[in-house]
Amino acid sequence: MPDVDLSPIHDFLPCSTPDAWVKAALENQDVLLIDHAHCEKKAASTALGLMYRYVDNPELLHKMSRLAREELRHFEQVLSIMQKRDVAYCHLSPARYAGALHEVARREEPGRLVDTLIIGAIIEARSCERFNVIAPHLDEELHGFYISLLRSEARHYQDYLKLAEEAAGESIDERIEDFLAVERELIQSPDTVFRFHSGVPSS
Numbered sequence: 001m002p003d004v005d006l007s008p009i010h011d012f013l014p015c016s017t018p019d020a021w022v023k024a025a026l027e028n029q030d031v032l033l034i035d036h037a038h039c040e041k042k043a044a045s046t047a048l049g050l051m052y053r054y055v056d057n058p059e060l061l062h063k064m065s066r067l068a069r070e071e072l073r074h075f076e077q078v079l080s081i082m083q084k085r086d087v088a089y090c091h092l093s094p095a096r097y098a099g100a101l102h103e104v105a106r107r108e109e110p111g112r113l114v115d116t117l118i119i120g121a122i123i124e125a126r127s128c129e130r131f132n133v134i135a136p137h138l139d140e141e142l143h144g145f146y147i148s149l150l151r152s153e154a155r156h157y158q159d160y161l162k163l164a165e166e167a168a169g170e171s172i173d174e175r176i177e178d179f180l181a182v183e184r185e186l187i188q189s190p191d192t193v194f195r196f197h198s199g200v201p202s203s
Contacts (some may be wrong), residue, residue: 004150006132009125014184017133024194024201025134030087033078037089037194044068063159070152095195097186104182110167116178117164120121124157124198
């Protein structure tokens, strides 16, 4: 059992991961690992992008610097596990998940920053929830690895949400609900490909 209180994340997310996704994950563990590695790399890239774009925000710079380091470390850890299992790291087409969330984001500041941070919080929260839901079904090595990620992923979610609230300077509850409605649809609707953040397998 994880030693991290995930109740805030379960309360935050609009729905739980469907059992059908868990079944698909167990049947596609190589793809799960490859896409997990891509997700960690993209998360680090997002953090670095925010650091380059918002150089006048000291708290953002500090939190994103730490987040980028941790995500790259996770990327290295996934690669190490893949190498031991003879799973080749290769290109995968992206899931619709992040792209669909970003389609809802505003293009003008400060809305652009606020929405980007809200999306970051949702992605980190869902990642945390999925690590937790899949871990009990995996072998000892992967179970231990995914459980070990929960603390940092939960903190990343909290960091993103706090930064979004500070950037907005007002309540962001309605904006969060807008994104969570999209997220629910992405998680619960049929998906043509299996990925770490994909919806319900369509076949």
